[in-house]
Amino acid sequence: MTATDTRLYGKATARAWDRPHSRLTRGAAWLDHDGPLPIIEVFITWAS
DSSP states (O other): OOEETTTTTTEEEOOSSSSSSSOOOSSSSGOOOOOOOOOOOOOOOOOO
16 A cells, blocks of 8 residues: 655555456356457456
């Protein structure tokens, strides 16, 4: 986690996670997919 004071918004904090989502598995939706399963990259933002 990192934090900094901003002129307009006060204290701002940020956190990061490496690969927070589960990997795809050969479930029903991917049963007929040939080859390796795709990796889906996402970026999550949260402001409070």
